[in-house]
Amino acid sequence: MKVAVFASGNGSNFEAIAKSDELRRAGLEIELLVCDQPNAHVIERAAKYQIPVFINKLSDYSNRGAYEQAIIEKLKPLKLEYILLAGYMRVVTPVLLAAYPGRIINIHPSLLPKFSGLEAIPRAYESGDEVTGVTIHYIDEGVDTGPVIKQCKVVRLENDTEESLESRIHQTEHQMYRQVILDLLINRKK
Template sequence: MKVAIFASGNGTNFDAIANSQELKEAGLKIEILVCDQPNAPVISKAKDLKIPVFVNELKNYPSRKLYEQKIIEKLASYDLDYIFLAGYMKVVTSELLNRYPNKIINIHPSLLPKFSGLDAIQRAFDSSEKETGVTIHYIDEGVDTGPVIRQEKIAILPSDSVDSLEERIHQKEHEMYIKVILDLIKK
């Protein structure tokens, strides 16, 4: 399975996927990392693994359409099966969705539809909720509204800090994304 991963930040999910021996043995090939932040730590992680990197900043384009068209142009030489969003902090629009229908998957740190969008962990922590979780879903033109592939719950413990909750959520994300990708490879 040939994939691109889109990320904007530290790249913990990218790192978990790229370094999963199980995924490598199953045939996962990360063809390229697409990043919208030129100083994101995920870039050095990809370069260390000899994975090509394409940095593309929205501010360099007069419209989101042209920004995404440049990404499509860059990805055209790869015969991609899927695009995995792993902390990619841009809303994907119809340009990419139409080019890769039902092929773009996102991971979100909440039990969608609760706490969609930004700062989901902080908002869940600040709420009176007893649990939050992780959702992996296909994306559509909404924000965190696409069809759910898998969800798992995580208790918000009385002893939690935002950092401890975030750490547990990230650990669950890494486990879940690998399982979902393995299931996709087996299809």
């Protein structure tokens, strides 16, 4: 199963996917990392796994449609089955959605629909909610509104700091994303 991963920052979810022997054995091939931030740490992580990188800055284009069209042109020859968003901090527009309908998956650090959009973990922490979590979903034209694939709860502990809660959320993300991808790999072989 050929995929591209889109990321903007640190890339811990990207690395959790890239280093998984189980996913590789099941047939996952990461063809490309698409990154919109030329100094993002995820680029170093991609180099570590010999995964090609396409750095594409929105500021180099007159509009978001042209920006995404450049991505599509880069992806076309790869014949991808899915695009996996892993900390990609751009809202996907209808241009990319039309090129990969029902084949773009996102991971979000909350139990959607709660705390959609940016800064989900700090907002969940500040809310005082006893339970937050992680959602993996297909992308649609809204912000974090697409059909849910899987959700997992993360309980807020009495002595949690925002950092300790964030750490547990990220651990949950890494496990969940690998499992969802493995399920896709297994189900496509049936």
